[in-house]
Amino acid sequence: MGSIVPFQDLNLLPSPISTTTTASLLTPKLEPKAEPLDEPIQTHQQFFNNNTPEPFFSGSAFPFFPNSQNTLVPEPTSDQDNVFSEYYRISELFRSAFSKRLQQQLQYADVEAHLDPNSQAIVSVNQDNQLSTTVVVPRRKYDKRSSELVRVQDLGMEDWKYFRDNVRRTRMLYDSLRILSVDEEDKRRGLGQGRRARGDLMAASVMRDHGLWLNRDKRIVGPIPGILIGDLFFFRMELCVVGLHGQAQAGIDYLPGSQSASGEPIATSIIVSGGYEDDEDGGEVLVYTGHGGQDKLNRQCEHQRLEGGNLALERSMHYGIEIRVIRGIKKYEGSVSNKVYVYDGLYKILDCWFDVGRSGFGVYKFRLVRIVGQPEMGSVILKFAETLRTRPLTVRPKGYLSLDISMQKEAMPVLLFNDIDNDHDPLYYEYLAKTVFPPFVYNYNNQEGGTGTGCSCVSGCTYGCLCAMKNGGEFAYDNNGSLLRGKPLIFECGPFCQCPPNCRNRVSQKGSRHRLEVFRSRETGYGVRSLDLIHAGDFICEYTGVVLTMEQAQIFAMNGDNLVYPNRFIARWAEWGDLSRVLPDYMPPSYPSIPPLDFAMDVSRMRNAACYISHSVTPNVLVQYVLYDHNNLMFPHIMLFALENIPPMRELSLDYGVGVAADEWTGKLAICN
Known part of the structure; x- marks a missing residue:
């Protein structure tokens, strides 16, 4: 069996590198580095129960989503397409619709039902003996991601097959739910009618409700067992489901300092989509810009600070922690979402510096170099196959x-x-x-x-x-x-x-x-x-x-x-x-x-x-x-x-x-x- 190696206590390591460069900077707004939004796709709002004549969901938009205090606040109208906001909107819609479904089931059974909007309880009253039965639909409390950093290594063949099969079955369920939910929505409303739904978000919400997201009990540094270099994904939420990248919208996934034993944030993975003006993607060598100071159109409008994901990348460089790199490719031929995410393997951060970006504002830059000895990058294979489809003899003059x-x-x-x-x-x-x-x-x-x-x-x-x-x-x-x-x-x-x-x-x-x-x-x-x-x-x-x-x-x-x-x-x-x-x-x-x-x-x-x-x-x-x-x-x-x-x-x-x-x-x- 392979070993799960916990990281050493970072309190025993040197303190973060101090910098005087940021002392005089203007205070920017705090926000994660959000990747460019996906292209419009065929999606799905609602999921269904095969044993009932109607889908779980009814109605159209749900104008609220839960905030960090676990309360409902109005959803920002300017952020309707944000993946993170849309995911929680659909999750909340699923929860409320489930309560409604239970009420309907009691009504079908000729039982008077009453819905308490505060307790979310369905109370049925028996007219003969006046005894009541309460069915409580509590709000799902999700376990937070683990704050323990581990590295999985020395996997034998049987262990690798086990993890690979687990990932395969999880992705199979995700794809099945996504396809089935979209088809059920088309059946209910008619093909192409009404607002485009988000089947990818619906599948992720259902699987999270049932505790089927992978790698939540440990936060893995390095390769994820069961995921191969070159594996493709079509949706950001699918990356969250398998644990390859745990952020629904942010491009930097990291363990916050508040959860770290040393109080220092540690980065584990990044997504590179080529949508930022200061990024330089050379394949094996990558210059990645940090987060913060951007407006809603992803334009740099303020200086960045060494905090959050930026500090996490700097700390990962200091401790020599490898980073998983996922590349997003837009408008890829044959993709159901017009975009693909491909896992390209592990990189080491070799350098970090503060520079003036193309927009004239200060940005943090990180130079990452791919670790040698890994299989060929999936993004390179995708580009090779794209050329091979149109000019096979040019790419391979011999062998055909x-x-x-x-x-x-x-x-x-x-x-x-x-x-x-x-x-x-x-x-x-x-x-x-x-x-x-x-x-x-x-x-x-x-x-x-x-x-x-x-x-x-x-x-x-x-x-x-x-x-x-x-x-x-x-x-x-x-x-x-x-x-x-x-x-x-x-x-x-x-x-x-x-x-x-x-x-x-x-x-x-x-x-x-x-x-x-x-x-x-x-x-x-x-x-x-x-x-x-x-x-x-x-x-x-x-x-x-x-x-x-x-x-x-x-x-x-x-x-x-x-x-x-x-x-x-x-x-x-x-x-x-x-x-x-x-x-x-x-x-x-x-x-x-x-x-x-x-x-x-x-x-x-x-x-x-x-x-x-x-x-x-x-x-x-x-x-x-x-x-x-x-x-x-x-x-x-x-x-x-x-x-x-x-x-x-x-x-x-x-x-x-x-x-x-x-x-x-x-x-x-x-x-x-």
Whole structure:
């Protein structure tokens, strides 16, 4: 097990470096260094309960938010878009709406309910015996972040897998809540109607209410266990949820001096978004300006002082404490929020000085240098992938064996790259974009009278149509094509449906929307990665092959087993959209159900890129069974979706289940190695 090392008592260390430079400075306003606000995004105000006919929230704006004294004050109208203020506005809205929901539930039960606005109690009176029952909804008191600084080190492989899986499940829940809440709001009000909601804030609020934020009991210095360099995030609140950066708006995260054993503040992480005129970002070397003295338009209007986050950075430099650096990139292609935050690793602060900024006011500057020996920065990989998408041969003049091994059978090209050896194996197989089923699979429609049946939604499917009923009364995807929750089986609209091609219930049948690359690796043989950013819940591609019955598979296996058995795939679909940690009575979808899959897939002569995806017990890809071109439940399509946000150039991995013929060292299937 890795060790958690507490920091030494800073009282025993030298006192802060005194400075005379700031003695004569004008007194600036005190404020955290706020990063530039995010671009407008598709968001969500309200969350819902699957067991009730209405969402938890009702109404529009809630004009109050809690202040530091835990009381309600009017929300500043000039700061409507502030992430910190908006988060607490939605949290308070959730709390008040929850009280209202309890009152409604008692009214539905024919019980007279009375709401005391002061005690927030719902009192029901029984007319027979005049006895009252009180249901109190107390205001949630959140535990403060720990004031103990620790460093986690010497993690073994099993420990690392544990922490990585914990982070993955937490982020999966966050993304599921965000996507589900946005879809529920669209369902309630209509797509694009009313004020844009904040699904990212709603997900964070729900998870905080249930104590699901990570790394709150200890304040970690250095790397966060389970988070890799290059991991991507779309929202500031997501950084708070995983504990990578604990400030909803401020760019400097630090332990205040009031909580420190020495009375000195200590900085742990910063966010660099390139929105400040005095910042100089050279990648490995960074000049970061401090906080304070800025107006509402992020313009420097007063001198800065050596206090708060500025003093925390100076103290971290003095004690040699490493700083986590997260870079924010605006208007990134494919981002759900038009912005991404990428973790770039650890830096050391080597210098601090007071300088005159471009606006003529005094600012503090900190020179940070990246610690050597770390993996390549995620921001560098993002820029490399962006160039690779448009000019692959310019960036990589050698190594590409094909710019599209699918020969335009896929909607997006599938590249083949090998700069290691002379192996051209993937070129020798016919590319199979869709699975080949035996003819009797389609004859099942005639036997059951299913031919020619489909929905009649001319302008697009709506709740209550035939295809929605086949899926248990709800659709599997949101309006952006993201998987809402995994199910045993998904019915997509088929060739006999009257809905248009852009129907929300036609997702996986359209093929991949991402530029995939099959590449040669010294560690894992052939693997697959994407040149594009893949969102959690996005469709990736179909796992294709020639379908064989088990009788045919037994004969075929006599000459060598080059078969894939779909019944061995682990049911990771049950993890996506699993709300059991926030809804105790949550039941995973069980309809529509399918019988055990009793067939195999031959990929010995015809295959697609999915056959080269690596095996992993902690995968980033899940298998979801889908039907759209026939109704035979025993022979579904094997569709692959993202379990988490997958950065460009990161290898895709899949859990093939027990009994796979995998190499112990590489984790690759023997048939595709």
